[in-house]
Amino acid sequence: MDEPRQRLRFDHVSVSYGTPDGGIEVVRDISFTIRQGEFVSLVGPSGCGKTTIMNMAAGFVVPSSGSLMLDDRPIVGPGSNRGVMFQEYGVFPWLTVEQNIAFGLKLGANRKPAAERQAIVTRYLDLMRLSEFRRAYPKTLSGGMRQRLALARAYAVNPDLLLMDEPFGALDAQTRSAMHDLLLDILCVEGKTVLLITHSVEEAIYLSNRVVVISARPSRIRQIIDIPFPYPRHSALQEEPEFNALRAQIHELVMREYAAQEAQRRPPV
Ligand SMILES: Nc1ncnc2c1ncn2[C@@H]1O[C@H](COP(=O)(O)OP(=O)(O)O)[C@@H](O)[C@H]1O
Ligand SMILES: [Mg+2]
Structure with a gap:
């Protein structure tokens, strides 16, 4: 092989x-x-x-x-x-959980149409067990939840x-x-x-x-x-x-x- x-x-x-x-x-x-x-x-x-x-x-x-x-x-x-996760939490405090996940999907080469973006956001909210908190801001989340959010963000743009x-x-x-x-x-x-x-x-x-x-x-x-x-x-x-x-x-x-x-x-x- x-x-x-x-x-x-x-x-x-x-x-x-x-x-x-x-x-x-x-x-x-x-x-x-x-x-x-x-x-x-x-x-x-x-x-x-x-x-x-x-x-x-x-x-x-x-x-x-x-x-x-x-x-x-x-x-x-x-x-x-390339998806990069830094030592500090890679989340934007001024965006909600779902806006954070969607962020990279609105930019440059990773830009996706709204319907597809929504599908990806929903999938990662679910995978990271953050659905209930989709409209929450990062400062209201626990450290573990913020970390899951950072991971969701890094993953959402589907870097290989x-x-x-x-x-x-x-x-x-x-x-x-x-x-x-x-x-x-x-x-x-x-x-x-x-x-x-x-x-x-x-x-x-x-x-x-x-x-x-x-x-x-x-x-x-x-x-x-x-x-x-x-x-x-x-x-x-x-x-x-x-x-x-x-x-x-x-x-x-x-x-x-x-x-x-x-x-x-x-x-x-
Ligand atoms: N831009 C920079 N200019 C000068 N020194 C730097 C810079 N970035 C890192 N260093 C120094 O390089 C060394 C290694 O840093 P770093 O790569 O962050 O190590 P680690 O991640 O293993 O802790 C440290 O001594 C740091 O102070
Ligand atoms: Mg280091």
Whole structure:
């Protein structure tokens, strides 16, 4: 059987930012590929450069060197084929729940006729269990509901590549677990390609085909770990010995990088 086609391809990508006191090297020589339908997570210490990597895929940051391709074309800017979920909730406070979901469907390449727009909004209201709150404003929603709304917005425009930057970080454990299963359900139905950034080793293993461990700054790839569990997955998986072994292995790698990142932060004595 043919391998699924390559979607996103980082090839020896490096990034430095210019700063008043010289420059800061944030990403160093990263190469990895995400294929159609794959779910890949990046884990690594805060400040190591993960959001920078995602911003390149989104088209907001340009590599200083190396190449970054989507579907064999260089990424030169943002595009309607990518749905981005940022660390902060990606919802507009001045729009209602249904207006938030419809927002992207009124713009540019994703513009849809009113009837179709309404059908999509209704479908996601239902899927995210937000129908009762369709006319509510985000400030009246719980954190979990706002997160579901952000997910609905990102999904409504039907991007085939989803870029998610710590989307579940602010949620309590129960809501987070419910969001994981909701995401897996949707992915089973819709077959998206996903790049997820997360602090949580468990989340990365539970959701992904592959977990990429990123080093302390500058971001380098420490290890790429294949996650062998078939989909659909269920939360009981997290009690399995094989899951625990992977968790221990990846945790150790990540903790080493956290320590290295901390050492950078401490002023020299
Ligand atoms: N536009 C920028 N200009 C200068 N430095 C930046 C910029 N964006 C991020 N940085 C720095 O790059 C490093 C990595 O940031 P980021 O990619 O947000 O890491 P992470 O998401 O892993 O926490 C941090 O030290 C941050 O301060
Ligand atoms: Mg970040």
